[in-house]
Amino acid sequence: MSTDALLAEYVRDGVVESSHRGYLLALNADGSIHRQLGDVDALVYPRSTIKSIQASAMVRNGLVLEARLLALAASSHSGAQMHLDGVREILALAGLTESALQCSLDRPLGEAERKAWGDKDATRITMNCSGKHAAMLLTCVKNNWPIENYLDPAHPLQVACKAE
Structure with a gap:
């Protein structure tokens, strides 16, 4: 089962107002992984x-x-x-x-x-x-x-x- 990661939170006055979960993959110019969050191999419909x-x-x-x-x-x-x-x-x-x-x-x-x-x-x-x-x-x-x-x-x- 794929798992998503917490990508962003909007906090107002110390209270989490909204949170956004998903997958993130950032690559370096040479194609190597720079940053990875969540299951980046998960099947998605873009x-x-x-x-x-x-x-x-x-x-x-x-x-x-x-x-x-x-x-x-x-x-x-x-x-x-x-x-x-x-x-x-x-x-x-x-x-x-x-x-x-x-x-x-x-x-x-x-x-x-x-x-x-x-x-x-x-x-x-x-x-x-x-x-x-x-x-x-x-x-x-x-x-x-x-x-x-x-x-x-x-x-x-x-x-x-x-x-x-």
Whole structure:
């Protein structure tokens, strides 16, 4: 059974108000362990926490974006208009439209954005990870890799992300 470690505590007036447990592994530049807390071999489902690693792999494979657009590639967004415009801008750089996105359909993540969206259907561009997917598509176009199967684990993009 995996065990997690106490990573942080917030103490106010001598009382622990909140504590955060988990796993931590920090490596030195040569790959040796610098610091380890908890069972770092525990199986986890990282979800969005690895977007920055995926973005790094894309940059190493030719992705060039200005900072505000790279931020969309490396994070989740709320579905604000500026986020949707940014995703469309990345897609336009690739000569693509929203129809090329293969992320799930969803409504905006942000509470205000979701409320403003109302009862409109879920879309791919409003999915919180559409920026990452748009950047993946642009990386594929820059490398002349196929875009139809960019989510396939054997696709060159996914191989590069896994290697990162």
